[in-house]
Amino acid sequence: MTAMKTVYYTATSVDGFIATADHSLDWLLSRHSDEDGPMGYNQFITAIGAIAMGASTYQWILDNEPGEWSYTVPAWVFTHREFPEFEGRDIRLTAEPADIVHKQMAAAAPGKDLWIVGGGDLAGQFADHGLLDEIIVSIAPVTLGSGAPLLPRHLELKVTEVAPNGEFACVRYEVAR
Numbered sequence: 001m002t003a004m005k006t007v008y009y010t011a012t013s014v015d016g017f018i019a020t021a022d023h024s025l026d027w028l029l030s031r032h033s034d035e036d037g038p039m040g041y042n043q044f045i046t047a048i049g050a051i052a053m054g055a056s057t058y059q060w061i062l063d064n065e066p067g068e069w070s071y072t073v074p075a076w077v078f079t080h081r082e083f084p085e086f087e088g089r090d091i092r093l094t095a096e097p098a099d100i101v102h103k104q105m106a107a108a109a110p111g112k113d114l115w116i117v118g119g120g121d122l123a124g125q126f127a128d129h130g131l132l133d134e135i136i137v138s139i140a141p142v143t144l145g146s147g148a149p150l151l152p153r154h155l156e157l158k159v160t161e162v163a164p165n166g167e168f169a170c171v172r173y174e175v176a177r
């Protein structure tokens with residue numbers, strides 16, 4: 001059995017940034033959402049069998065949540081850098097193309113979904129190979145003007161779910177093929 005869906009699940013500003021230019025998430029973490037509510041994290045994470053993130057996202061975790069690694073599933077970190085790893089956690093540093101890593105992730109997560117944590121270009125790299133199935137965004141009521149882009153690609157999407165959650169507007173999209 002292979003993995004089911006590959007999902008980019010993230011929060012964004014109204015103008016399409018997932019972090020400020022200096023990688024701050026204060027605009028996001030200061031806002032209320034119900035993790036058990038519509039498109040909430042607690043339900044989402046139960047379906048996930050492997051995750052992928054880029055170097056800036058990993059660096060953010062190292063800087064802001066030192067010593068904490070909340071994920072229990074295998075993780076791939078795309079980078080050309082050397083990074084400390086979390087002892088006892090399955091974290092694989094890689095610079096291989098997204099399609100190769102996708103095969104590795106799928107093999108590690110039979111019957112489960114794959115989560116592209118971010119950033120946006122990394123989600124785009126999976127989409128470039130036709131390997132991104134779904135995008136779930138929690139839109140915070142703020143504009144940032146600049147920052148790390150949500151998804152710097154042209155993709156055609158279909159809305160499959162819309163719901164408010166706390167201060168956020170949550171939208172689920174299917175990526176059209």
Ligand SMILES: NC(=O)c1ccc[n+]([C@@H]2O[C@H](COP(=O)([O-])OP(=O)(O)OC[C@H]3O[C@@H](n4cnc5c(N)ncnc54)[C@H](OP(=O)(O)O)[C@@H]3O)[C@@H](O)[C@H]2O)c1
Nearest residue numbers: 011018019023054055056057060078079080081118119148
């Ligand atoms: N709003 C949210 O919910 C949310 C979610 C996730 C992330 N974030 C934040 O958004 C920001 C994202 O930063 P970002 O746009 O710079 O994206 P990123 O994907 O986190 O990091 C980009 C870096 O990853 C490495 N990388 C990407 N693709 C690679 C590949 N194929 N092979 C090897 N290395 C590769 C490169 O770094 P090197 O070559 O230098 O290693 C690249 O500069 C971070 O601040 C993060 O904390 C927010």
